[in-house]
Amino acid sequence: MAVKTLKVHAPAKINLSLRVVSVRADGYHELRTIFQSIALHDTLTIRAERGPFRLECDDPACPRDSTNLVWSAVEQVWAAAGRRGEVCDLAIRLTKRIPIQAGLGGGSSDGAAAIRAVGALLRVSPACQQAVAMSLGADAPYFLEGGTALGLGRGDRLYPLIDHPSSWVALVLPSFGVSTKDAFGWWDESGVGEPEGLEPGNDLQAPVAARHPEIDKIAKALGRAGASYAAMSGSGSAVFGLFQHRVDAERAAVKLAGRGRRALVTRTLDRAAYQRLAGVRGHRIHLPIAPRSVDHA
Ligand code: C5P
Numbered sequence: 001m002a003v004k005t006l007k008v009h010a011p012a013k014i015n016l017s018l019r020v021v022s023v024r025a026d027g028y029h030e031l032r033t034i035f036q037s038i039a040l041h042d043t044l045t046i047r048a049e050r051g052p053f054r055l056e057c058d059d060p061a062c063p064r065d066s067t068n069l070v071w072s073a074v075e076q077v078w079a080a081a082g083r084r085g086e087v088c089d090l091a092i093r094l095t096k097r098i099p100i101q102a103g104l105g106g107g108s109s110d111g112a113a114a115i116r117a118v119g120a121l122l123r124v125s126p127a128c129q130q131a132v133a134m135s136l137g138a139d140a141p142y143f144l145e146g147g148t149a150l151g152l153g154r155g156d157r158l159y160p161l162i163d164h165p166s167s168w169v170a171l172v173l174p175s176f177g178v179s180t181k182d183a184f185g186w187w188d189e190s191g192v193g194e195p196e197g198l199e200p201g202n203d204l205q206a207p208v209a210a211r212h213p214e215i216d217k218i219a220k221a222l223g224r225a226g227a228s229y230a231a232m233s234g235s236g237s238a239v240f241g242l243f244q245h246r247v248d249a250e251r252a253a254v255k256l257a258g259r260g261r262r263a264l265v266t267r268t269l270d271r272a273a274y275q276r277l278a279g280v281r282g283h284r285i286h287l288p289i290a291p292r293s294v295d296h297a
Contacts, residue, residue, distance in 0.1 A: 007045050011040065012037075013234075015035060037273075041278075049091040073132060077115055099173050146271055147270055218256060226252065
């Protein structure tokens, strides 16, 4: 029996370190960041459905139009495959588990998952998939690889690193979100110069915590709860703590949840585990999508 759906998972990331080096001529910031995959993930289910492309999502806060990176990923992969006109005969259901505006890369990972899945369906080469990811945003290229990686430039010049030792992660999610653009704007206003060393740290944490003091309080509380390292992830608002033992991560999460905050426990994923989880399932299955070069505009 022909299976008519394709499933792909989109894992989140944390930044084990995020140093802001300078402001670039294009307005972006030059970064030295260490990305680390975690098991928390969204899921994309792709199915054949006659008519214009449709994006569904179980989270009302998630856009279902062209402002969603999944949408632009699909449009670009469609064009890269040589198909003309509007995307059609495909529908994607996005099951969101990664909080929005948390600094966990959810939107970028969803976009990269769409590139992998629709790219496999339409037989778009890995090099083309990479080019689409570069155009989606600074974090998207990382999600084509996963694991532990150093990101330079906008965070999109990637160097795979030896996998970080497997850790349990207590992830604390404040009641507010932070826009990436705002966080970098606050860093600009803070007038901080180049980072002095290469030791781990998140240079966006101080400017974000100046507006949201809860961020520093959570990081300190995670340290007191025994985290070997605790910091804001990316541009926030999520704060993570690393633990060797699951029970300690769980105890910290229970302690820090409440008063409008959520907390959950997940774990780091090495590159091989990331690629297993993020792999496209069933890409040999042929979906009855429109034949090449039919113009549906
Ligand atoms: O690339 P992305 O769309 O994810 O970035 C969102 C915003 O974050 C950018 O418009 C920019 O203002 C800021 N940003 C930055 N430097 C980076 C990455 C993001 O200034 N390296």
